[in-house]
Every structure is written in structure tokens, then in C-alpha cells.
Amino acid sequence: MGNLTEVSIDFQSSHLVFPTVIGCILAGLTLAILVTRRRQIAGAGTYWRRTLGDMDKTRLFGALALTVLYFTLMVPVGNIWPNTGLGFLICSVPYVLATGLLFMHDRDMRQILVMLVIALAGPTFVWWLFTEIFFLTLP
Amino acid sequence: MEFLSLISPLFLSLVIGGTFVGIIFGAIPGMTATMAVAVCLPLTFTLGLENGLALLLGLYVGGIAGGLVPAILLGIPGTPSSITSTFDGYPMALQGDGEKALRIGICASFVGGIVSLMALFFAAPYLAEFAIEFSYVEKFLIILFALTVMAALSKDMLLGIFSGFLGIFISLIGVYDISDGGNGKLRLVPPGTEYWLDSGFSLLPVLIGLFGLAAILEQAELGVPKGQSREDVKIGKSSSFSLSIFKGQFVNLLRSSGIGTFVGILPGVGGSAASILAYSQAKTFSKKSANFGKGEPTGLMASEAGNNGLTGGALVPLLSLGIPGDSTTALLIGAFTLQGIQVGPLFISDNPQTWNAMIFAMLVANIAMFTMMYFAIRYFALVVTIPKHVLFPIILMMCVIGAYTINYGIMFDVWTLLIFGIFGWLAVKLGLEIAPFIIGFILGPSAEIYFVKSLESFGDLTIFFTKSWIAIILWLLIAGSLIASIYLARHEKKVSKTV
Numbered sequence: 001m002g003n004l005t006e007v008s009i010d011f012q013s014s015h016l017v018f019p020t021v022i023g024c025i026l027a028g029l030t031l032a033i034l035v036t037r038r039r040q041i042a043g044a045g046t047y048w049r050r051t052l053g054d055m056d057k058t059r060l061f062g063a064l065a066l067t068v069l070y071f072t073l074m075v076p077v078g079n080i081w082p083n084t085g086l087g088f089l090i091c092s093v094p095y096v097l098a099t100g101l102l103f104m105h106d107r108d109m110r111q112i113l114v115m116l117v118i119a120l121a122g123p124t125f126v127w128w129l130f131t132e133i134f135f136l137t138l139p
Numbered sequence: 140m141e142f143l144s145l146i147s148p149l150f151l152s153l154v155i156g157g158t159f160v161g162i163i164f165g166a167i168p169g170m171t172a173t174m175a176v177a178v179c180l181p182l183t184f185t186l187g188l189e190n191g192l193a194l195l196l197g198l199y200v201g202g203i204a205g206g207l208v209p210a211i212l213l214g215i216p217g218t219p220s221s222i223t224s225t226f227d228g229y230p231m232a233l234q235g236d237g238e239k240a241l242r243i244g245i246c247a248s249f250v251g252g253i254v255s256l257m258a259l260f261f262a263a264p265y266l267a268e269f270a271i272e273f274s275y276v277e278k279f280l281i282i283l284f285a286l287t288v289m290a291a292l293s294k295d296m297l298l299g300i301f302s303g304f305l306g307i308f309i310s311l312i313g314v315y316d317i318s319d320g321g322n323g324k325l326r327l328v329p330p331g332t333e334y335w336l337d338s339g340f341s342l343l344p345v346l347i348g349l350f351g352l353a354a355i356l357e358q359a360e361l362g363v364p365k366g367q368s369r370e371d372v373k374i375g376k377s378s379s380f381s382l383s384i385f386k387g388q389f390v391n392l393l394r395s396s397g398i399g400t401f402v403g404i405l406p407g408v409g410g411s412a413a414s415i416l417a418y419s420q421a422k423t424f425s426k427k428s429a430n431f432g433k434g435e436p437t438g439l440m441a442s443e444a445g446n447n448g449l450t451g452g453a454l455v456p457l458l459s460l461g462i463p464g465d466s467t468t469a470l471l472i473g474a475f476t477l478q479g480i481q482v483g484p485l486f487i488s489d490n491p492q493t494w495n496a497m498i499f500a501m502l503v504a505n506i507a508m509f510t511m512m513y514f515a516i517r518y519f520a521l522v523v524t525i526p527k528h529v530l531f532p533i534i535l536m537m538c539v540i541g542a543y544t545i546n547y548g549i550m551f552d553v554w555t556l557l558i559f560g561i562f563g564w565l566a567v568k569l570g571l572e573i574a575p576f577i578i579g580f581i582l583g584p585s586a587e588i589y590f591v592k593s594l595e596s597f598g599d600l601t602i603f604f605t606k607s608w609i610a611i612i613l614w615l616l617i618a619g620s621l622i623a624s625i626y627l628a629r630h631e632k633k634v635s636k637t638v
Contacts, residue, residue, distance in 0.1 A: 005600040009591060015315035015324040017594075018587040022308045029301040036297065051568060056362035063359045064561075067352075067535065071553055074539075088540075096532040103363040103528035115529070122533050130540060134185040137548035138540065 062102045070095040078139035085131040085138030092123035145189045145496045153190055154500050157197020158507040164198070165205020166522040167530070168215045169358050172202020176470045177350045178534055180343060180477070181541040188478040189493055193500040195474055199467050200252060200450055200504035204512060207244040207443055209523050212237055213367060219411040220446035223418040223438070230434035238516060242380040243436050244443040245512045247392060251444035252505035254396035255403060255451030259458075260498050262404070263487060266459035270484035275596070276606040279589035280613040282582045285462045286575065288405050288620040293572040302572040306579025307586060313339030319588050335551045343473045344542040344555035345580060349573055350466065351538040352560025355531050357567070363531065367523050388440055391421050395441040399448020403464050404455045405620075417445025419630065451501060458486055458494070462582065469577050477545070 009017055034041065070091055078087020097119035104111060130136045157179070164175035175198040183191025206218030211228030224244060231240035273281070286303040293299025312328060313336055315321030328336045358364070385392070395417035402413035421441030422431045431438045453464025454471075461483035463469035475482050480490065487494045512519060542556040543549070563573060593602055604610060 007594050007598055007600055009595050011322055014591055014595070015322050015326050017591055019308065019311045019326050021590070022304055022311065022583075026301070026304050026308055029297065029304060033297055033301060055360045059359045059362055060356065063356065067557060071539075071550075071557060074553075075550055088543075092536050092539075096536060099532040099535065100528050103359070103531055104526075105363075105365050105528070118529055118533070123536060126536065126540065130181075130544070134182075136181070136184060136540075136544045139543065139548070139550065 059102055063099060066095060066098050066102070074139045083137075085127055088138040089123055089127040092127070093119050096122055145492060146499060147190075150190055150193050150496070150500070151503060153186070153194040154197040154503045155507045157194040158201035158504045159197075159511060161198035161201020161203075162205035162208075162508065162512060162519060163201075163522050163525075165202040165218050165221075166208040166519060167525060167527070168209045168213070168523070169354065169364075169527065170530070170534075171218045171350075171354070172199055172206075173350045173467045173470060174354055174534070175199075175202045176467050177347045178537045178541065180347070180470065180473055181537070181544050183474050184477055184544060188475070188480060189496045191474050191478065192471070192493070192497055195471055196497065196500045197504045197507070199471075200447075200501065200508050202467070203447055203450055204245070204248045204252075204443075204508045205519070205522075206446070207241065207248065208516075208519055211240045211244060211439075212520055213371060213523060218446075220414050220449065221442070222411050223414040223442035223445075226418065226432050226442070227435045227438035228442075230432070231436070231439070234434055236379070236434070237520075239380040240434075240436075240439060241516045241520070242513060243384060243439050245509060245516065246382070246385065247395075247440040247443035248447040248512075249505060249509040250392045251396040251399050251447030252450055252501075252508070254393065254444075255400040255448040256498065256501050256505065257451070258400045258404075259451035259454050259501070263455045263459045264494075266455065267484045267487045270460050271488075273484070273609070274606065275589040275593045276602055277609050277613065279586060279593060280603065280610055280617075281460055281462065282586045282589070284613055284617050284620065285456070285460075285582065286579060287617045289575045289578055293575060295570060295572075298570045299572045299575050302566070303575035303579040305571070306576040306581075307583035308579075310339065310580045310583030311587060312336055315587075316584075319584070320592060321588075340555050340559070341546055341549075341552050342476060342581065343545045344552040345559045346470050346473055346577065347538050347541045348556040348559030349563040349577060350470070351534060351541075352556060353563025353567075353573075355535060356560060356564040358527065358531065360564070363527050365526070369521070369524055371523075384436055385440070388437065391424075391437055391441055392444050394424075395421060395444035396448040399445040400452035402445075403449035403452020405464070411446075413449045414442045414446040416630075417441045417448070454497075454501075457482055458497075459484060461486075461585070463578060466574050466577060469581055472581060 040047075074087045074091045076087075077090050078085070081087070097115060100115040100119060101107065101112065104115065127138065131138055160179070161172060161175050164170045165172055176195050179194060179198055183194060186194065203218060203220060206216060206221035207224050207228065210216045210221040210224035211232050214225050214229035214232075216222045216225055228240045228244060231237065270281075286300075286307075289299070289303065293302070308327075311326065314323055314325055317323040325333060325337070398417040398420060399413040402416060418438055418441050421437055422428050425431065425435075425437050427435055427437065449465065453468045456462040456464050457468045457471065461481070463472060472482060480486070480493075538556060539553055542552045546552055566573060566576065594600070597606075604614065
């Protein structure tokens with residue numbers, strides 16, 4: 001019994017010990033989930049079809065697309081004026097405006113104007129606060 | 140009393156301001172105290188530890204208490220912990236007693252907050268002193284215990300446990316750090332990503348993604364529900380509230396606060412469990428149990444005392460063992476990490492001034508919460524009408540700042556925020572549990588060190604059972620937590636069926 005529980009760890013491969021243990025536990029748990037939830041898994045197609053049918057695809061995927069675009073452009077734009085945080089400011093204004101308009105329900109002129117003011121004032125204030133007051137690096 | 144030197148006008152302003160912002164976050168359905176802390180974390184970067192914590196603790200206390208506003212006025216819990224406040228609070232509002240119900244909730248919240256603060260003040264130092272003696276074996280078992288408790292109390296135990304271990308697995312990505320006694324070699328890093336994943340995923344972008352972006356994606360999926368109109372806010376006639384309503388409620392308040400504090404101490408068990416347990420106990424012991432669910436003030440008191448009792452309790456394991464008591468306190472670890480301080484058994488003895496400042500901040504936050512909400516509740520009630528299409532873009536922008544500034548400007552951290560935001564949104568659909576995942580992610584690296592070092596030192600797996608009597612007790616607690624979780628799950632089901 002003593003030999004069965006004895007463990008010797010080689011320092012050179014010690015970085016793999018714990019990930020292997022956790023990996024094995026995860027594999028075991030995955031198997032248990034597959035066995036005990038096989039009916040739900042088999043019926044997952046219906047669940048995902050219903051979920052996709054119920055979701056507001058425009059707002060969800062629109063928000064995701066805008067966010068990816070925002071992250072992608074921030075650094076290249078910031079590199080034009082390095083160490084000023086202007087990449088953040090210039091990209092944030094249209095991002096806040098576009099996301100706000102995307103999320104808005106009744107898009108009348110008054111609401112759009114309010115959103116425009118917020119999109120200009122919000123990022124500008126935050127940019128000023130973080131770069132001028134807190135001296136933090138922004139893209 | 141040396142800590143008083145840390146109490147500056149800025150410190151007090153941050154606590155009060157944090158509480159104010161926290162109430163607003165808590166009061167808007169779909170936004171939580173956790174989100175408030177996640178969004179405001181980058182502000183603590185330049186504030187210093189004590190001032191930063193003052194802000195975050197204010198947000199925490201305010202965020203939990205703010206959840207009662209929509210729970211009572213709209214029948215929608217502002218935070219998950221306010222779920223049971225809808226049971227009696229909303230019927231009271233429908234009967235025209237909205238303001239009265241809010242004031243009852245506010246007073247009960249204050250009692251819960253103060254009781255839990257006292258528990259924190261007295262319990263945490265003793266627990267920490269005890270934990271100082273722990274070896275790697277006991278430390279590993281404590282983490283295992285924490286994971287078991289929270290996974291076991293998940294909606295689905297198996298998926299909860301899976302989520303916890305998945306969190307650990309992802310936390311192991313990157314180098315096995317030499318400073319932690321590792322060999323400095325990479326593992327679990329896909330080819331071509333070594334440059335970005337050398338140190339794995341940073342904690343704070345992961346947290347901000349899971350609690351900020353994921354919540355907004357969830358709302359976007361629902362079509363970003365329109366804000367409520369003023370007509371929807373059923374605050375009712377001017378208050379007929381009198382403190383005499385608390386006559387004979389001393390035991391209820393104390394028991395509910397105690398339950399909340401105890402549930403908070405259990406690692407990772409959320410506020411909803413605290414309020415459900417407190418509510419069901421109040422119903423069991425009440426002479427008016429038939430009125431519960433129809434606008435009975437006793438139920439509302441129990442719910443609010445219970446969920447605010449959580450605030451101090453959840454800080455006990457964090458400050459004494461380094462294990463977060465809930466998702467929001469997990470984010471507080473981020474604030475400590477930003478300042479280069481490790482929380483654990485030595486935290487209180489090594490940082491007595493910070494500890495006292497935290498207690499003081501919690502006290503001020505509770506008083507500020509009570510004062511602001513009690514006297515200005517009619518104005519706070521209108522917070523629920525703020526349109527989300529205005530708030531969400533600003534929050535998304537703040538999330539970006541938080542992720543980018545954490546490691547002094549690394550764009551990969553912003554992409555991490557997106558990756559984990561999408562993961563958090565998808566995980567809920569797959570039935571995974573975010574709380575065990577995040578605790579696994581936070582504690583994973585420590586668990587590895589304790590596990591590997593225990594085996595390197597003793598060379599035998601039985602050491603985890605035979606090292607000391609504490610190890611045996613911890614194994615008993617692990618088994619006990621599993622049994623208790625099954626009981627609680629059944630009890631919770633029973634309560635939700637009867638209400």
C-alpha cells in the first residue's frame with residue numbers, strides 16, 4: 001500500500017504535475033457529464049435553435065462587431081499620436097454613439113441628440129480624468 | 140488608533156461616493172454590485188490601497204443594498220441577493236406602501252450590515268491567527284474545501300465542480316513561476332501564443348470580462364430591455380413608516396443577519412442563498428407565516444438583513460485565508476493585487492492600519508447607505524428609469540480602460556476582456572457556473588504550489604489525510620459541505636415552491 005501512494009516529483013517536469021492532475025479530473029468530469037446528461041445533450045439542437053430564435057441578433061452581434069472594431073482600431077489610431085491616449089478618445093466617441101444607438105429603442109431626434117452629447121462628453125471626461133489627473137497610459 | 144491618520148476627507152468622500160454609485164448600480168436591474176466594483180477597479184490604481192478599498196467597499200455595500208429598490212418597486216431583483224425581497228416588498232408596493240416597504244428594507248439592511256461588520260471585526264483576526272500555523276497540506280485542503288462548498292451549492296453540482304476545475308486549469312496556462320518555487324517552464328500554451336500567454340491570462344481583465352462585458356452581452360441578447368417609466372415605479376403615497384414596525388422583530392433581525400453573515404463566510408456562496416435561507420427561517424418561526432408572500436414586513440426584514448449580512452461575512456475568508464467569500468470580494472483581490480499586497484493569514488497582522496481602515500470604511504459605508512437611502516429614497520427610486528442604452532456603452536468603455544491600464548498598457552489584456560466576456564455569456568447557456576470558475580481561476584496557482592510542494596516534501600499522497608488533525612477536520616468539512624449542500628438545495632426548492 002505504501003508503494004502505491006508514494007510519489008516522486010522530478011523538478012524538471014514539475015510544471016506538468018498539477019496540470020496533468022487537473023486535466024485528468026476534468027476528463028473524468030466531462031465523461032460523467034456526458035453520461036448523466038446524455039438526453040439533454042442529445043436534445044441540445046432544439047435548445048440552441050430556440051435560444052437563437054429568441055435572441056435579439058441585431059443588438060447582440062452588432063455590439064460584438066462594434067466592440068471588435070473598437071479594439072482593433074484603438075492602437076493603430078493611437079500610434080498616430082503616441083502617448084497621448086487620443087487613440088482611445090477618437091475611437092471611443094463613435095463607439096459609444098454607435099452602441100448607444102444600437103441599444104436604443106425609440107430613435108427620435110431628441111434621443112439621438114442626447115446620445116450624441118453623451119458620446120462626446122463621456123469619453124472626453126474619462127480621457128481627461130485618466131490621462132491628466134491619474135496619469136494612466138491609454139492607447 | 141494609528142489608522143486614523145489614513146482617514147482623510149478623500150477617504151470619506153470615496154466611501155460615501157462609492158456607496159452612492161453602488162446604490163445606483165444595485166438599483167438598476169441587470170447591473171450588480173460586482174459590476175460596479177469591476178468597472179471602478181481601474182480608479183483604485185492611483186488612489187493607493189486604503190483609499191482604493193474605501194471606494195470599492197462603498198460600492199459593495201451600496202450595490203447590495205441598492206438591489207432592494209427595483210425588487211420592491213418593480214418586483215424585479217436589482218441584484219440576485221434581493222430575490223426574496225420581491226416576495227413581500229412588491230405586494231406591499233402594489234398595496235400603495237412602496238415607500239414604507241423601502242424604508243423597512245433600508246433599516247433591515249443597515250442592521251444586517253452592522254451585525255456582519257462586527258462578525259468580521261471579531262472573527263477574521265482569530266481565524267487568520269489560527270491559519271498562520273497551516274502548512275502547505277492544510278492550505279491546499281482549505282482551497283479544496285472552498286471549491287467544494289461553492290461547487291456543491293451551484294445549481295447543478297456536477298457542472299459546478301466542473302466549472303471550478305476548469306477555472307483552475309485555465310489559471311495554470313503560462314509559466315510555472317520560479318518565484319513560486321516552480322521551474323520556469325511553459326505549459327498549456329498553444330504554439331504561436333507564447334509571447335502573449337507567457338504569464339497566462341491576467342486576473343483583472345478576466346474578472347472585468349466575466350462580470351462587465353458578459354452581463355452587457357446578456358442584456359444585448361435580450362434586446363436591452365427599455366428602462367422603466369415613472370408610472371411603473373410604484374412608490375405609493377408619502378411614507379406612513381414608523382420604527383414601531385420593528386417592535387418584536389429583534390430576534391428575526393438578529394437571526395437573519397447571523398444567517399447572512401454565516402453564509403457569507405462560506406466561500407463562494409452567494410447572497411441569494413443568504414436571503415433565501417434567512418427568509419425561509421423567518422417564515423418557519425413567524426406566527427404570521429400565512430401572510431408571507433402577500434406583503435408581510437417580517438419577510439422583507441429577513442430578506443434584507445440576510446443579504447446585507449453577507450457583506451461583512453464574505454470578507455472574513457478573504458482577509459483571513461485569502462479565499463474570496465463571493466464574486467464581489469473576488470474582485471477585491473484585484474485591488475490588493477494592483478497594490479502588490481497578498482491577502483491571506485498574514486494580512487491583518489502585517490497590515491493592521493489597512494485592516495482598521497477597511498473596518499472603518501465598512502462602518503461609514505453602512506451609515507452612508509442608510510442615511511442616503513432613508514432620506515432620499517424617492518429620488519433613488521427614479522434610478523430605475525435611467526435608460527440602459529446610455530449606461531451600457533459608458534460601462535463598456537470603462538471596462539476597456541480597466542483592462543488596458545492594469546498592466547500599464549497591454550492590448551492583449553483588452554482582448555482577454557473580450558474572450559472572457561464571450562466565455563462568460565456562453566458559459567451560462569452551457570450551464571456552467573461563473574462563481575466556482577472564478578474562484579478556481581483565482582486560487583488555481585496557489586493550489587498548484589501547495590499541492591506540488593506537499594508532495595515534494597513528503598513524497599506520499601497519504602500526507603493529505605495524515606498530516607494533522609486539522610487535515611482530518613478539513614476532510615470532514617469537505618464531506619459535510621457536500622451533504623449540507625444537498626439539504627440546502629432541497630430546502631431552497633421547497634421554499635420556492637411554497638412562495
